[in-house]
Amino acid sequence: MRYLTAGESHGPQLTMIIEGLPSRVPFSKEKVDEELLRRQKGHGRGRRMQIESDEVQILSGIRFGMTTGAPVALAIENKDWAKWTEIMSPKPEQDEADKRRVSRPRPGHADLNGAIKYGHRDMRDVLERSSARETAARVAVGAVAKQLLEYCGIKVAGHVVRIGSVGTERLDLSRLTLDEIREKSEASLVRCLDPEAEQAMIREIDAAKAEGDSLGGVVEVIVENVPVGLGSYVHYDRKLDARITQAIVSINAFKGAEVGIGFEAGERKGSAVHDEILWSEEQGYYRKTNRLGGFEGGMTNGEPIVVRGVMKPIPTLYKPLQSVDIDSKEPFAASIERSDNCAVPAASVVAESVVAWEVAKALLETFTSDKAEDLLREVERRHQEVKGF
Ligand SMILES: Cc1cc2nc3c(=O)[nH]c(=O)nc-3n(C[C@H](O)[C@H](O)[C@H](O)COP(=O)(O)O)c2cc1C
Ligand SMILES: C=C(O[C@@H]1CC(C(=O)O)=C[C@@H](OP(=O)(O)O)[C@H]1O)C(=O)O
Numbered sequence: 095m096r097y098l099t100a101g102e103s104h105g106p107q108l109t110m111i112i113e114g115l116p117s118r119v120p121f122s123k124e125k126v127d128e129e130l131l132r133r134q135k136g137h138g139r140g141r142r143m144q145i146e147s148d149e150v151q152i153l154s155g156i157r158f159g160m161t162t163g164a165p166v167a168l169a170i171e172n173k174d175w176a177k178w179t180e181i182m183s184p185k186p187e188q189d190e191a192d193k194r195r196v197s198r199p200r201p202g203h204a205d206l207n208g209a210i211k212y213g214h215r216d217m218r219d220v221l222e223r224s225s226a227r228e229t230a231a232r233v234a235v236g237a238v239a240k241q242l243l244e245y246c247g248i249k250v251a252g253h254v255v256r257i258g259s260v261g262t263e264r265l266d267l268s269r270l271t272l273d274e275i276r277e278k279s280e281a282s283l284v285r286c287l288d289p290e291a292e293q294a295m296i297r298e299i300d301a302a303k304a305e306g307d308s309l310g311g312v313v314e315v316i317v318e319n320v321p322v323g324l325g326s327y328v329h330y331d332r333k334l335d336a337r338i339t340q341a342i343v344s345i346n347a348f349k350g351a352e353v354g355i356g357f358e359a360g361e362r363k364g365s366a367v368h369d370e371i372l373w374s375e376e377q378g379y380y381r382k383t384n385r386l387g388g389f390e391g392g393m394t395n396g397e398p399i400v401v402r403g404v405m406k407p408i409p410t411l412y413k414p415l416q417s418v419d420i421d422s423k424e425p426f427a428a429s430i431e432r433s434d435n436c437a438v439p440a441a442s443v444v445a446e447s448v449v450a451w452e453v454a455k456a457l458l459e460t461f462t463s464d465k466a467e468d469l470l471r472e473v474e475r476r477h478q479e480v481k482g483f
Pocket of ligand 1: 140202203204224225226229345346347348406408409410411432433434435437440441444
């Protein structure tokens with residue numbers, strides 16, 4: 095299974111094609127739209143989110159609420175395009191657009207490297223595609239993957255565990271169901287499960303905004319009821335933990351990812367890291383702890399997948415950063431009209447989506463199926479097999 099996205103931030107639309115989905119996967123447009131709305135929300139978002147009201151258009155591969163097995167093509171309109179038609183015009187008449195050429199690279203963005211790499215003197219040709227607007231496309235694709243996972247009994251939830259200096263304790267998953275995590279994060283303005291931390295995060299976002307500054311943070315994604323043995327130890331590019339962390343770092347502004355206790359493992363002794371193996375008639379094999387976040391040897395071990403990603407602060411600041419004009423080579427202080435000042439809550443939805451995609455893809459690699467019923471049968475068989483193994 096694979097997907098491609100196309101589209102510029104201020105172009106007419108985002109376009110997605112998903113190939114390799116089995117047939118007969120239940121599909122709801124409303125569920126995709128719900129995910130798109132979740133990505134638009136969160137304290138700290140800028141004015142662009144008041145202009146957009148993301149809604150998916152289904153162009154192929156779905157009939158009467160089910161996938162047909164054909165490629166699924168989706169689109170999301172950019173409402174802001176109406177104001178950008180001239181500047182984003184594909185026609186050769188460039189006079190007006192030329193006057194509005196972007197010659198000032200923004201620190202922390204793809205602008206300068208992208209311009210050098212692709213030979214653009216107008217950095218709009220870089221920034222339009224490098225913009226995180228593309229994450230809307232990935233959430234739509236992830237929402238399709240989530241529906242495939244849901245059909246197989248696999249649940250995904252995400253939440254925010256840090257914004258700036260405010261962090262939360264690690265969750266005890268034996269005391270909280272995934273539905274509760276989803277419910278609580280949904281009720282929070284910053285997708286944080288701890289109400290006290292939520293208030294402190296909001297205060298910190300507001301304070302940074304007042305100073306013309308921005309904030310990053312850390313998000314966590316949990317996937318539950320994953321069959322044992324997705325991914326493989328036999329080759330580097332089949333290790334599912336590696337593919338998931340790659341997917342997280344591929345989200346705009348993400349600078350790192352960890353599985354389970356992640357970097358903390360480097361500080362602890364082995365006995366405080368590895369998860370002992372137990373067996374019972376009722377549960378089959380299980381672990382007392384899940385410090386390794388559901389992975390051993392690049393494969394799922396049946397425990398919940400727990401991954402985190404760290405997002406750097408938004409690079410476009412109201413408090414200008416210094417840069418150099420590529421025409422005059424003169425220094426300038428970058429000024430802006432609008433930007434998010436914290437997009438960590440939105441990014442947690444993107445993180446859920448890319449993780450859901452990777453798990454769904456690995457599921458289909460392990461249990462190759464043309465139709466959804468065959469996939470479900472194989473997944474259930476694996477769950478049974480593990481108990482008696
Ligand atoms: C949901 C989301 C919203 C974002 N919004 C902005 C924004 O409004 N302004 C900005 O400068 N960067 C924003 N970013 C981050 C930039 O897109 C990103 O830092 C930039 O493309 C450079 O890529 P890199 O940080 O991955 O190197 C956002 C990122 C995400 C995930
Ligand atoms: C459009 C989205 O995010 C955008 C991501 C972004 C960036 O530089 O990454 C910059 C801003 O865009 P604009 O310059 O049009 O205000 C954000 O609004 C979105 O999340 O849908």
